[in-house]
Amino acid sequence: MAKKSSKQNHSNRIAENRKARFDYFIESTLEAGLALEGWEIKSLRAGKGQISDSYILLKNNEAWLFGAHIHPLITASTHHYHDPFRTRKLLLHRHEIDRLMGQVDQKGYTVVALSLYWSKGRVKLDIGLAKGKKQHDKRATEKEREWNRDKQRILKAHR
Numbered sequence: 001m002a003k004k005s006s007k008q009n010h011s012n013r014i015a016e017n018r019k020a021r022f023d024y025f026i027e028s029t030l031e032a033g034l035a036l037e038g039w040e041i042k043s044l045r046a047g048k049g050q051i052s053d054s055y056i057l058l059k060n061n062e063a064w065l066f067g068a069h070i071h072p073l074i075t076a077s078t079h080h081y082h083d084p085f086r087t088r089k090l091l092l093h094r095h096e097i098d099r100l101m102g103q104v105d106q107k108g109y110t111v112v113a114l115s116l117y118w119s120k121g122r123v124k125l126d127i128g129l130a131k132g133k134k135q136h137d138k139r140a141t142e143k144e145r146e147w148n149r150d151k152q153r154i155l156k157a158h159r
Contacts, residue, residue, distance in 0.1 A: 012117045012118045025132075028128065030092070030126075049116055056111040064088070065113060067085065068085070068088060068113070114127060
């Protein structure tokens with residue numbers, strides 16, 4: 001069973017993939033660690049991380065984060081090349097990876113990165129098991145969001 005990620009406050013959040021919740025139905029979420037280098041940690045502390053175009057690939061019983069952009073700091077070492085789009089390994093238990101691989105292979109799900117945040121001094125990635133939305137589903141979501149907004153305005157006006 002997937003662990004429900006703990007609620008993190010806004011000060012701990014580094015980056016969020018808002019488009020993922022618009023493009024996919026999120027079935028379940030999981031918290032994963034990231035194998036990072038020292039310069040990446042320093043950059044993330046400075047808020048230079050972005051996961052909007054990233055995706056997760058399950059290969060050889062390992063999970064990898066592709067497309068996440070961590071911009072190196074100006075003060076980083078000049079004699080070493082820092083690749084901002086480096087492939088990063090996700091730290092998950094074997095049974096979690098097996099469950100995700102089974103869902104992706106058999107039921108047509110995909111695994112997406114939802115948010116990047118700090119937890120007890122470590123960088124964690126909130127990943128979601130998701131199913132793609134069709135265009136009409138996106139319209140319905142948008143319509144429901146607008147209706148809820150209008151409903152709140154009406155209730156506030158009548159108080």
